[in-house]
Amino acid sequence: MDSGIPCLWMRGGTSRAVVLMAADLPPDAEARNALLLRLMGSPDPRQIDGIGGGDPLSSKVAILAPSDRADADVDYLFVQVFPDRAQVSTAQGCGNILAAVGPAAIERGLVAAQDPQTAVRVHMVNTGERALLRVQSPGGSVTYDGTAAIDGVPGTAAPVAMLFDGLAGSMCGALLPTGRACDRIDGMDCTLIDNGMPCVILRGSDFGLSGRETPAELEADAALRARIEAIRLEAGPMMTLGDVTHASVPKMTLVFPPMAGGVIATRSFIPHRVHASIGVFAAVSVATACLLPESPAHAVANLPQGTDFSVEHPSGQAEVTVDQAADGTIRRAGTLRTARKLMEGTVFPRPRL
Ligand code: NQM
Numbered sequence: 265m266d267s268g269i270p271c272l273w274m275r276g277g278t279s280r281a282v283v284l285m286a287a288d289l290p291p292d293a294e295a296r297n298a299l300l301l302r303l304m305g306s307p308d309p310r311q312i313d314g315i316g317g318g319d320p321l322s323s324k325v326a327i328l329a330p331s332d333r334a335d336a337d338v339d340y341l342f343v344q345v346f347p348d349r350a351q352v353s354t355a356q357g358c359g360n361i362l363a364a365v366g367p368a369a370i371e372r373g374l375v376a377a378q379d380p381q382t383a384v385r386v387h388m389v390n391t392g393e394r395a396l397l398r399v400q401s402p403g404g405s406v407t408y409d410g411t412a413a414i415d416g417v418p419g420t421a422a423p424v425a426m427l428f429d430g431l432a433g434s435m436c437g438a439l440l441p442t443g444r445a446c447d448r449i450d451g452m453d454c455t456l457i458d459n460g461m462p463c464v465i466l467r468g469s470d471f472g473l474s475g476r477e478t479p480a481e482l483e484a485d486a487a488l489r490a491r492i493e494a495i496r497l498e499a500g501p502m503m504t505l506g507d508v509t510h511a512s513v514p515k516m517t518l519v520f521p522p523m524a525g526g527v528i529a530t531r532s533f534i535p536h537r538v539h540a541s542i543g544v545f546a547a548v549s550v551a552t553a554c555l556l557p558e559s560p561a562h563a564v565a566n567l568p569q570g571t572d573f574s575v576e577h578p579s580g581q582a583e584v585t586v587d588q589a590a591d592g593t594i595r596r597a598g599t600l601r602t603a604r605k606l607m608e609g610t611v612f613p614r615p616r617l
Contacts, residue, residue, distance in 0.1 A: 268610035272371060276364030277601040278416035278541045280322040282315060282611065283368045286329035297352045300325055300345055302613040309348040313614045316347055320537050323347045326361050330374050336387035336394060338369040344512050353512045357390040359544025363424040363601035366397035367406045377401040391434035398425040408604045415580020416541035421602035428597045431460035431548065441503045445558040449495045455559040456503050459552040459594060460545030461515060464499045467560040468518035468531065475520030475529045479538035479578050482531060492516050492533055515546050521564045526574035526581050528554055528565045542577040548597045550575055551586045
């Protein structure tokens with residue numbers, strides 16, 4: 265490993281990740297995690313001796329391998345590397361980085377490019393779910409240039425369309441792990457939900473918030489952070505996640521009435537820093553909660569006529585589709601993201617401390 269590891273560095277949606285091949289990493293998870301910490305520069309809030317960006321959204325790793333499943337082309341293991349702690353977690357997926365996995369799988373020869381677009385079937389190893397991605401590949405090679413825009417990323421790029429089947433209970437075993445659409449923790453109404461991402465949905469007004477607060481303002485409020493963390497620690501076991509003291513889930517999503525023509529407004533603790541926008545699966549989970557009449561999300565939402573939900577967040581809006589069957593079950597979900605290759609080369613992890 266001292267001679268370096270082949271690496272793609274990519275933006276996926278509103279996040280950034282190092283994309284590595286499983287075959288280039290130690291097979292043992294503990295050794296791999298130790299290597300990823302050194303590679304990203306953790307623990308250090310600035311990750312100055314690594315290539316992490318000093319923020320959870322730019323301290324992410326995607327590990328790819330050819331899939332041996334008949335229904336998938338590529339296995340995608342997501343690893344969240346904590347910037348300021350010597351800690352990594354595979355106990356969550358990441359839908360933003362998933363957008364980068366499509367083109368990366370083609371770049372790394374796991375999927376042959378078609379003209380004008382390529383379907384990439386991804387097995388998301390963290391949760392066991394599958395995604396179908398459509399990557400733009402005119403003339404049989406990946407293009408990152410295009411006209412699609414997503415809030416939270418300047419400019420435009422080629423779209424990556426993403427479709428998900430059966431996300432419900434991805435980590436908690438059931439869409440509503442407590443069997444209820446509304447629970448009460450520390451005197452607060454909340455929906456404990458997992459439609460791709462374990463989330464605790466809370467009314468922001470119950471914390472005296474307006475929904476216009478910036479992530480920096482929310483992060484500066486130590487009393488608010490402590491209240492939210494106390495609820496999270498109680499919610500973890502209720503969601504079958506066990507002790508979540510050191511876990512990056514559940515995400516804590518405060519919801520507000522929409523303020524910019526969307527369905528609902530959000531501020532998300534992921535779980536200690538506040539998201540600059542919102543995660544893909546978190547947005548799908550929030551949109552799903554809007555459909556549950558007892559949820560605090562339903563009470564503040566301006567529900568759409570069809571299946572398209574615009575979820576407001578600190579940098580704009582995220583569009584997700586959630587398709588509900590007549591009997592109330594959630595069938596499919598989807599979204600559109602963009603991705604870009606930033607760098608391809610060899611990464612040199614810091615030596616052991
Ligand atoms: O919810 C950040 C991100 C994510 C996760 C986080 C994500 C998702 O925006 O699918 O994409 O919540 O940790 O990259």
